[in-house]
Amino acid sequence: MAPSRREKLSDIYGTVYAQNGQQIPFAKLYPEIDDLSIEIEEVGGRPLGSGGRVQLSKTTYSIVHDCPNPQCALGGIRIDPLVSQMVHARKTANQLELKCVGYEGSPKGARFYGCCDIRFKVNIAMRYKGEEKSRDRF
Numbered sequence: 001m002a003p004s005r006r007e008k009l010s011d012i013y014g015t016v017y018a019q020n021g022q023q024i025p026f027a028k029l030y031p032e033i034d035d036l037s038i039e040i041e042e043v044g045g046r047p048l049g050s051g052g053r054v055q056l057s058k059t060t061y062s063i064v065h066d067c068p069n070p071q072c073a074l075g076g077i078r079i080d081p082l083v084s085q086m087v088h089a090r091k092t093a094n095q096l097e098l099k100c101v102g103y104e105g106s107p108k109g110a111r112f113y114g115c116c117d118i119r120f121k122v123n124i125a126m127r128y129k130g131e132e133k134s135r136d137r138f
């Protein structure tokens with residue numbers, strides 16, 4: 001029998017922003033961002049599921065990244081707070097390593113086996129709209 005699927009972060013937050021049941025497209029969420037690149041590398045943990053690499057852009061943007069560990073419940077990291085913090089600070093690059101917020105447990109969450117050991121190396125680069133315009137003048 002296949003093990004039951006554990007709920008992940010995207011089951012709580014979804015992968016896109018929505019307000020009153022309506023999706024908010026990225027361009028409306030962050031009108032100041034001209035280009036965006038997010039690289040996520042899954043490291044650490046037991047052999048289960050780590051080692052993956054994910055690349056996100058403006059068109060494939062997701063507000064969360066789910067943990068690949070099949071034993072992990074409610075796991076992953078939230079991407080959107082990282083991006084909105086950068087936009088507020090007008091940062092163009094950020095590199096950080098985050099621990100999975102989930103835990104290893106039984107499929108229905110009744111038993112707790114321990115913290116999830118997966119970590120995520122996140123590399124974010126973005127360009128703002130005004131900056132491109134000023135470059136185009138040269």
Ligand SMILES: [Zn+2]
Binds near residue numbers: 073
């Ligand atoms: Zn996890």
